[in-house]
Amino acid sequence: MKKSTLLIADDVLINREMLKDIFDGKYNILEACDGEEAIELLDKHKTEIVLVFLDLVMPKKDGLEVMRHMSLNSMIDKIPVIMITGEATVETDIKAYEFGAADIIYKPFEPAVVRRRAKNIIELYQHRIYIEKELEIKTKELYESKKKIEESNEFLINALSSVVEFRSLESGEHIQRVKAFTRILLNHLKALHSEYNLTDEKIELIVMASALHDIGKIAIPDNILEKPGKLTDEEYEEMKKHTIYGCQMLEKFKQEDNEFYRYCYNICRHHHERYDGRGYPDKLKGEEIPICAQVVSIVDVYDALVNKRVYKEALPIDEAYNMIHEGKCGIFSPIILECFDYAKEDLVKATNMYLQNQEG
Amino acid sequence: MIQELYNNINGNYEEALSRMQNDERIKKYLGFFLADTSYEDLKKAIEEKNCDMAFNAAHTLKGVCKNMAFTALSVVAEEITEELRAKNFEKAIEIFPKVTEKYNLVIEEIKKIM
Numbered sequence: 001m002k003k004s005t006l007l008i009a010d011d012v013l014i015n016r017e018m019l020k021d022i023f024d025g026k027y028n029i030l031e032a033c034d035g036e037e038a039i040e041l042l043d044k045h046k047t048e049i050v051l052v053f054l055d056l057v058m059p060k061k062d063g064l065e066v067m068r069h070m071s072l073n074s075m076i077d078k079i080p081v082i083m084i085t086g087e088a089t090v091e092t093d094i095k096a097y098e099f100g101a102a103d104i105i106y107k108p109f110e111p112a113v114v115r116r117r118a119k120n121i122i123e124l125y126q127h128r129i130y131i132e133k134e135l136e137i138k139t140k141e142l143y144e145s146k147k148k149i150e151e152s153n154e155f156l157i158n159a160l161s162s163v164v165e166f167r168s169l170e171s172g173e174h175i176q177r178v179k180a181f182t183r184i185l186l187n188h189l190k191a192l193h194s195e196y197n198l199t200d201e202k203i204e205l206i207v208m209a210s211a212l213h214d215i216g217k218i219a220i221p222d223n224i225l226e227k228p229g230k231l232t233d234e235e236y237e238e239m240k241k242h243t244i245y246g247c248q249m250l251e252k253f254k255q256e257d258n259e260f261y262r263y264c265y266n267i268c269r270h271h272h273e274r275y276d277g278r279g280y281p282d283k284l285k286g287e288e289i290p291i292c293a294q295v296v297s298i299v300d301v302y303d304a305l306v307n308k309r310v311y312k313e314a315l316p317i318d319e320a321y322n323m324i325h326e327g328k329c330g331i332f333s334p335i336i337l338e339c340f341d342y343a344k345e346d347l348v349k350a351t352n353m354y355l356q357n358q359e360g
Numbered sequence: 361m362i363q364e365l366y367n368n369i370n371g372n373y374e375e376a377l378s379r380m381q382n383d384e385r386i387k388k389y390l391g392f393f394l395a396d397t398s399y400e401d402l403k404k405a406i407e408e409k410n411c412d413m414a415f416n417a418a419h420t421l422k423g424v425c426k427n428m429a430f431t432a433l434s435v436v437a438e439e440i441t442e443e444l445r446a447k448n449f450e451k452a453i454e455i456f457p458k459v460t461e462k463y464n465l466v467i468e469e470i471k472k473i474m
Binding site (some may be wrong): 011012013014015017018021057085086107108109111306 | 375378379380381385388389392396398411416419420422423424426427428429438443444
């Protein structure tokens with residue numbers, strides 16, 4: 001095994017020699033006669049040195065300056081320093097520990113004690129360095145597996161939501177767009193209105209949940225879902241139930257404490273509510289409507305307007321904005337409308353990107 | 361021979377032996393002590409009335425004497441160190457001849473066996 005290295009920094013030859021004899025043969029020994037030499041040797045051999053014996057009073061640079069150098073160059077956490085001092089005075093002891101010394105030994109040296117202390121401290125520091133490295137590796141592994149789980153989650157949710165998309169024929173990339181637009185709007189809402197307590201993590205969960213907003217449509221009969229013409233009143237009433245059906249499905253896998261479950265549920269159930277209380281299914285009014293559902297609601301309407309459907313042509317973005325502001329496609333809160341305006345530039349960019357992809 | 365030296369200077373031979381393992385090694389350190397300059401540094405600082413330098417030199421001398429188990433010399437070295445730490449320079453000057461006396465005795469005895 002490679003021998004570890006000790007650095008002995010003391011201006012008095014006798015003291016250095018005594019320490020050398022104490023550790024005779026067990027370690028490589030580097031010697032410094034003053035602080036400057038000690039710093040030089042530290043810089044050059046910092047990966048090999050496992051312990052420093054440091055005299056406080058030395059010419060050129062004293063022991064405290066050596067320790068300051070070690071702190072500034074982040075060596076003090078990796079290389080332990082044992083301070084050598086002539087006597088135990090409280091003030092030098094406190095000062096030494098303040099500057100980061102691991103231990104203090106007093107003259108005269110007791111070989112057995114010095115050896116044992118050095119061994120303990122070296123082991124302690126080596127162990128700590130080892131543990132820190134292990135922790136770093138584990139943290140990285142944990143982060144990577146978390147990322148993998150998130151990716152497979154996202155994959156599953158996308159797969160699930162595209163089942164509905166596939167059946168309703170009309171909107172090829174509707175779900176991807178709703179997710180993108182929801183993220184844009186939520187980011188603006190977060191910046192403008194701290195009262196909703198949105199965080200980046202919450203936004204990502206809501207965006208993911210938004211993919212499932214129409215999951216209940218899977219339970220709507222083909223003849224209604226795929227009908228090209230206008231729905232009868234009866235058919236329309238059935239169609240409206242997709243909000244309830246979606247929740248019934250989700251409730252079978254209820255996770256009451258789960259934030260993501262609550263976003264999914266609220267979005268499924270309430271993305272057709274209206275701010276004036278005249279929406280469905282629960283006729284919630286104003287801020288009774290969960291904010292995640294309010295956002296997905298306006299995004300859903302906007303996307304329907306600017307894209308082609310079996311029963312209508314695509315509208316220009318400005319016209320879609322006008323219609324939404326005039327309340328022709330649902331009633332939204334002033335805050336949501338305000339954010340919708342602030343987000344216009346980002347939404348236009350994203351919309352055009354998706355429209356282009358469709359053509360291409 | 362080494363034990364006799366420690367007796368003559370009022371040192372602690374057993375302590376020295378336990379620290380330095382054997383007579384041969386002690387002899388090596390006695391040689392180092394001859395070359396050590398801390399007494400000369402102290403003398404110079406006292407003459408120049410430089411209290412800080414005198415303190416550092418006395419402090420070093422004290423540490424070396426403790427490691428060498430030169431009990432009598434380390435006692436006076438400690439006395440002068442404490443006076444200098446407290447900036448009692450006049451008191452230190454008073455003690456200094458005692459330091460010189462003990463120091464000279466040690467040097468004389470070492471030279472005999474070298």
